[in-house]
Amino acid sequence: MxxxxxxxxxxxxxxxxxxxxxxxxxxxxxxxxxxxxxxxxxxxxxxxxxxxxxxxxxxxxxxxxxxxxxxxxTREDLLAEVYRREVDELVAAAGRLLATHQPLDALAAWFDRVAAYARVKRDVFAAIEAATWRDLAAHSLGPIGEAVEVLLAAGRLAGTVRADAEARDVIVLISWLSRLDDAELDARGPRLLSILVDGLRAHR
Missing domain, CATH: 1.10.10.60 (Homeodomain-like)
Structure with missing residues (x-):
């Protein structure tokens, strides 16, 4: 052949x-x-x-x-993607934590992850143009709010999270973390988040 x-x-x-x-x-x-x-x-x-x-x-x-x-x-493309990835990981963490923790414990562990996200958000937003960070913030608010609602809904169903707790309330409160410098975030962050968890706890 x-x-x-x-x-x-x-x-x-x-x-x-x-x-x-x-x-x-x-x-x-x-x-x-x-x-x-x-x-x-x-x-x-x-x-x-x-x-x-x-x-x-x-x-x-x-x-x-x-x-x-x-x-x-560009530098802005890179930093925007750093922030988007941080948001994606934060959102994905809600489901993973609920799979291995009781709802209120999952919420507390997720808040620990929020503190790390707040540092990245602060540093990235300080390094990019205002128009870019406004756009990033607007697009991330929905997914983060949905992750919060998943955690709150699980807690409400279990009877461990107060019935009137809303995702928007939590978003407003945790948004202040990204305004703290490292020293304040280290010193006050865990206590502030602990107070927030206690405030969301259902009164029996």
């Missing part, structure tokens, strides 16, 4: 195609890893004094600046 026979050629093509698919999958996985490293480095560095520099982010995660720019063309 000739190596140019259609059947033989098809076999070679399938093999090459399989290698190409595997190679593409590896490249996508590598690109996703780079993206996660960039976001984590930016999350850490935005907390440092001074303006966040993209070259510092690239250096911190050991990639070239070209790779960083392919993922995030």
């Amino acid at each position: 000739s190596v140019y026979d259609g059947k033989h050629t098809g076999h070679v093509s399938a093999s090459v195609q399989g290698d190409s698919v595997q190679g593409g999958g590896a490249r996508r996985a590598d690109a996703q890893r780079n993206r996660e490293r960039i976001l984590q480095a930016a999350r850490d560095l935005v907390h440092e004094p001074g303006e966040l520099k993209l070259n510092a982010v690239a250096k911190a995660c050991g990639i070239g600046q070209g790779t960083l720019y392919r993922h995030f063309p």
